[in-house]
Amino acid sequence: MSNSITVFISGIVGVFFGMAFLYISMKTTALVIDRLEKGKEEKQS
Amino acid sequence: MMELFTRLFQTTGLFHLTPGMVIMWLIGLTLIYLAVKKEYEPLLLLPIGFGIILVNLPFAGLMTPEEGLLWKFYQYGIHWEIIPPVIFLGLGALTDFGPLIANPRLIFLGAGAQAGVYITFFVANAMGFDIREAATIGIIGGADGPTTIFLASKMAPQLLGVCAVAAYSYMALVPIIQPPVMKLMTTEAERKIRMKKSRKVKKLEKILFPLISTFVIILLVPASAPLISMFMLGNLFRESGVVERLNNAAQNELMNIVTIFLGVPVGATMNAENFLQPKVIFIFVLGLFAFIISTMTGVLLAKLINLFSKTKINPLLGAAGVSAVPMAARVVHKVGIEADKKNYLLMYAMGPNVAGVIGTVIAAGIFLTLLG
Numbered sequence: 259m260s261n262s263i264t265v266f267i268s269g270i271v272g273v274f275f276g277m278a279f280l281y282i283s284m285k286t287t288a289l290v291i292d293r294l295e296k297g298k299e300e301k302q303s
Numbered sequence: 304m305m306e307l308f309t310r311l312f313q314t315t316g317l318f319h320l321t322p323g324m325v326i327m328w329l330i331g332l333t334l335i336y337l338a339v340k341k342e343y344e345p346l347l348l349l350p351i352g353f354g355i356i357l358v359n360l361p362f363a364g365l366m367t368p369e370e371g372l373l374w375k376f377y378q379y380g381i382h383w384e385i386i387p388p389v390i391f392l393g394l395g396a397l398t399d400f401g402p403l404i405a406n407p408r409l410i411f412l413g414a415g416a417q418a419g420v421y422i423t424f425f426v427a428n429a430m431g432f433d434i435r436e437a438a439t440i441g442i443i444g445g446a447d448g449p450t451t452i453f454l455a456s457k458m459a460p461q462l463l464g465v466c467a468v469a470a471y472s473y474m475a476l477v478p479i480i481q482p483p484v485m486k487l488m489t490t491e492a493e494r495k496i497r498m499k500k501s502r503k504v505k506k507l508e509k510i511l512f513p514l515i516s517t518f519v520i521i522l523l524v525p526a527s528a529p530l531i532s533m534f535m536l537g538n539l540f541r542e543s544g545v546v547e548r549l550n551n552a553a554q555n556e557l558m559n560i561v562t563i564f565l566g567v568p569v570g571a572t573m574n575a576e577n578f579l580q581p582k583v584i585f586i587f588v589l590g591l592f593a594f595i596i597s598t599m600t601g602v603l604l605a606k607l608i609n610l611f612s613k614t615k616i617n618p619l620l621g622a623a624g625v626s627a628v629p630m631a632a633r634v635v636h637k638v639g640i641e642a643d644k645k646n647y648l649l650m651y652a653m654g655p656n657v658a659g660v661i662g663t664v665i666a667a668g669i670f671l672t673l674l675g
Contacts, residue, residue: 262428262437265673269421272669273662276523277414280661283515284407291507 319361323575330578331355331570334468343475347448347566351468354570366571377568381463386565387453388533393558394449394660395537396550398628400512403654405501408608409620413658415604416624417666419444419597424670427589432582435459438670440586443470444593445663446477447626452569453530454667457675464573465583469590474627480591481598481634485622488602494642496617498651506542513538520665526675527668534664598622601655623652626659 312318334352338345357373358366365373380386403409424441428434435458442454443466451470455463473480486494513535521528540550601621609615619639623631632652639648 262425262434265434265438265670266421266425268673269424269666269669270418272524273414273417273665274411276520276665277410277658277662279519279523280516281407281410283519284404284410284512287508287511287515288404288407291505291511 316361316363321361321575323579324359324361326579327359327573327575328356330573331359334570337472337475341475344448344471346562347471347569348468348475350563350566351464351471351570354567355464355573356570357567358571358574366574373568373571376564377571380561380564381452381456381568382460384453384456384529386561387449387456388529389561390449390558390565391530392533392537392553393555393561394628395513395534395539396541396554396558398534398538398541398657398660399653400538400542400657401504401509402501402650402652403657404504404508404512406498406651406654408612409616409651409654410658410661411608412601412605412616412621412624412655413660413662414624415621416597416601416655416659417445417662418600418604419593419595419625420663420666422596422600423589423593426592427585430585430589432585435674436462438674439463439466440589441593442466442663442667442670443473443586443590444597445626445659445666446470446474446594446597446631447660447663448474449565450530450626450663450667452565454670457671460572461577462586464569464571465578465586466590467569468573469587473590473594474630477594477625477627477630478634478637480594481622481625481631482638484595484598485602485619485635485638488599489606489618491642493606493618494639495646496615497643497646498617498620498648499614501650506544509542510539513542516661520661520668524665524668524672526671527664530664530667531661534660594625597625601625617646617648617651619648620652620655623654623656624659624662626656626663628656628660629653631659632656 331352334348337343338349365371420441427437427440439455439459455466517535520531601624605618605621619635623635635652636649639646
């Protein structure tokens with residue numbers, strides 16, 4: 259039973275942890291792409 | 304003469320027929336009926352139903368180790384982890400991550416629904432299933448057929464057939480199972496919440512998403528690599544726009560071919576001795592429980608996010624966090640429309656829906672890491 263509690267807790271935490279990393283990477287990617295595009299636009303103007 | 308006739312009769316399958324085999328034929332025929340007449344997940348339930356009938360024909364020997372035709376399909380296709388990842392390649396090629404990239408916070412709803420997987424795992428273990436069987440039963444709540452088959456083949460091959468049938472049956476029943484739960488968990492006012500208009504997603508973001516996800520997920524949960532790598536490769540085929548032939552092959556021909564070789568051997572794991580046990584009924588009940596709890600936890604998480612967020616999420620979207628793509632998203636849209644005729648939730652619901660696929664793969668990977 260104690261083993262299943264460990265799996266239960268680490269499973270839920272692990273899934274949220276993984277999704278949080280993906281969330282951060284999506285946000286960062288969007289930010290970097292935006293910055294790069296703005297930089298390009300500024301150079302052109 | 305009579306003795307010869309008796310001996311001849313004894314060599315036929317008819318002589319070795321058992322009542323259990325006949326019951327299994329009826330179960331196989333029922334699945335075929337549901338596939339043909341009701342169109343419940345016909346691509347899988349039809350070959351599974353046929354596989355059940357085949358393996359319960361005495362002396363056919365199709366699942367005889369090393370010799371049987373279906374045993375070879377099972378051994379080299381499923382046990383060797385080939386078919387579920389190839390299905391994921393096709394799914395990746397079919398998936399548009401745009402709605403998720405446009406609303407990244409919806410990814411948490413895909414995680415929220417996985418709580419149902421772990422709650423069911425815990426309950427199944429408490430009910431007496433061993434820990435590896437409990438993990439296999441829990442993953443049914445992820446509503447993802449290939450992931451269920453993938454995990455079952457590694458953790459509890461004896462439950463593979465029943466868990467696959469439970470997962471696909473309940474996936475087909477999503478429009479019946481989910482709406483009452485969603486309505487129970489939300490108020491009319493919550494169901495009317497309109498989502499903020501999504502931003503336009505750039506092509507570069509869509510190309511980078513499968514690459515970055517591959518790094519992030521495999522570095523965190525290496526055991527999920529077979530499924531997530533193929534899923535993201537398929538998506539890269541799609542989004543790159545330069546390998547249209549591979550993209551088409553992955554989502555059409557390849558996926559169709561492996562679906563045939565998946566369904567029949569899965570059905571063939573269900574012989575009468577394995578299947579006709581009281582625990583099978585518990586597995587179906589727990590599978591339904593998993594679906595309901597996953598829907599509830601997804602909706603609850605959306606409501607929790609709303610407590611801390613200025614921009615509200617329609618909590619119905621949480622129900623799309625189970626993987627059944629795109630059925631769960633369609634159900635969210637339908638329930639949303641019932642509350643407010645102009646509230647179009649389909650595109651928003653696709654975000655947590657595809658996040659649910661990723662979430663279920665991560666959940667399976669964690670089970671494999673901890674219990675494999």
